[in-house]
Amino acid sequence: MDFINLALLAVFIPTFFVVSITPGMCMTLSLSMGMSIGLKKTFYMMYGELLGVALVATSSVIGVATIMLKYPTIFLVLKYGGGAYLIYLGVQMWLSRGKMAINLDECNYNISKKSLAIQGFITAIANPKGWAFFIALLPPFIDDSLPMTSQLVVLIIMILLLEFLCLIIYASGGKTLRKLLQDSSNVRLVNKVAGTLMMIIGVWLASS
Numbered sequence: 001m002d003f004i005n006l007a008l009l010a011v012f013i014p015t016f017f018v019v020s021i022t023p024g025m026c027m028t029l030s031l032s033m034g035m036s037i038g039l040k041k042t043f044y045m046m047y048g049e050l051l052g053v054a055l056v057a058t059s060s061v062i063g064v065a066t067i068m069l070k071y072p073t074i075f076l077v078l079k080y081g082g083g084a085y086l087i088y089l090g091v092q093m094w095l096s097r098g099k100m101a102i103n104l105d106e107c108n109y110n111i112s113k114k115s116l117a118i119q120g121f122i123t124a125i126a127n128p129k130g131w132a133f134f135i136a137l138l139p140p141f142i143d144d145s146l147p148m149t150s151q152l153v154v155l156i157i158m159i160l161l162l163e164f165l166c167l168i169i170y171a172s173g174g175k176t177l178r179k180l181l182q183d184s185s186n187v188r189l190v191n192k193v194a195g196t197l198m199m200i201i202g203v204w205l206a207s208s
Contacts, residue, residue: 002146003146003147003150003151003154004143004146004150004151004154005141005143005146005151008141008142008143009141009154009155009158011141012141012155012158013158013162015137015141015201016137016158016159016162017162017165017166018197018201019133019137019201020159020162020163020165020166021166021169022197022198023093023191024127025123025126025127026049026053026120026123026124026127026130026163026167027166027167027170028170029045029049029119029120029123030042030045030046030049030167030170030171030174031170031171031173031174032174033045033116033171033174034170034171034172034173034174035174039168039171039172039174041113041116042116042167042171044113044114044116044117044120045116045117045119045120046120046164046167046168046171047117047120048116048117048118048119048120048121048122048124049120049121049123049124049163049167050120050124050160050163050164050167051117051120051121051124052120052121052122052123052124052125053124053130053159053160053163054156054160055124055125056124056125056127056130056131056134057134057156057159057160058156060131060134060135060138061134061138061152061156063135080206081136083136083202083203083204083206083207084202084206085132085136085202086132086133086136086198086199086201086202087198087199087202087203087206088202089195089198089202090195090196090197090198090199090200090202091195091199092195093191093192093195093198094191094192094195094196094199095191095195096188096191096192134159138152138155141155142155
């Protein structure tokens, strides 16, 4: 294919899957709703969340393209800043602190389908992790010898597919995970594992 670097795409898919599957605002929301209202109704939240992710990704892509072409120095600063932010989130999750860490104290979402979709959309666009990920993640997987637009379109499509898959995984496993996570020590263990993965990705992005 002359519009996408397949080698970079092959690395991007598992990398973003790890990033997407890491507990955060949207995944914890999907997990909680899966526990309380079931998978079928949680799909409405997912539709809104994916629309929000598409908006955030597109906005980030426009900024990334502009920075890459006109302001390479600023791009490097943002990349290092993004990596540092991911490491910070990882440390917070390791300590079971902050909004990114799993917290299942509140999981009652007895609301309408429209409200579910709006909740998903707002959660996605207000999620600082999403903005940082897209700004920091996309540049290392763009081949400057190939057309920018086609690469970004493919990457955004893959992002939405992987995000949707992870949302389904969290919602589907909600009831089983609820039993597992009732023990606070298990909650801390999951946060430590997720935080470690987050820190590893942050170091890789900053050093790539």
